[in-house]
Amino acid sequence: MGPGTGIDTKFSVKGSLIVPREVLDDLKRYASSTPRLLRQAKAHRDHKDCLFLTRSSKPYSPNLVSRLIFEMRQQAVSRGLHFLHRFHFHQSRATFGTWIIQLLLDTGIRTTDAVRFVRDAMLHKDERTTLNYIKFLEESRGKQELASKFSQAFTGLCRRTWNQEDA
Structure with missing residues (x-):
């Protein structure tokens, strides 16, 4: 992450993410899953390397991610997970x-x-x-x-x- 990687960081600090083995294994499985490969096949050539693509085969925008997290929090709170209200x-x-x-x-x-x-x-x-x-x-x-x-x-x-x- 950081300069030259395509992933911006605060103050342009360069570094790596710590990813638990289980999460990495899940991501690898998802990368080769049929739904993801179908989205990749329909994606514009500039976006084929993106791991996560929307149903319309476009990369997730920051605004969309924020909206999805907001909706997920609302659903969780409505199901009794009230600590997420102010998360x-x-x-x-x-x-x-x-x-x-x-x-x-x-x-x-x-x-x-x-x-x-x-x-x-x-x-x-x-x-x-x-x-x-x-x-x-x-x-x-x-x-x-x-x-x-x-x-x-x-x-x-x-x-x-x-x-x-x-x-």
Whole structure:
């Protein structure tokens, strides 16, 4: 991704995507599936290399993708998945970054190596952007510990028998 690849990135950062093996296998199966090959056969020669083509054998435009995601969210919410009501793609990206850096740190990897890996995986131009994930984790951890201590103290108060002398 990035300059010279046909896939624009923010600040023209160049890099690669991390794709889970299962997803890659699904994409390979789809690439050789009959529906996709029929769309490819009808596609303009400039679009024959596109993996995803619409029913009219044209590449998906950014506006169409946005509309389809919006419709998918609406359907999901109507079926009870209310957390998707306020879902935004960029939030899932940040969640991924935070999640992956936490996993790396939990393995005992050095913080600098974890930051470098996540910076490259997320195509951050500036390492300071990635360091915000570390800052978020540290602040969240402190807030979680505080909430836990408060909860323990409050629960202890609620469980006391107030009729006893040492209450």
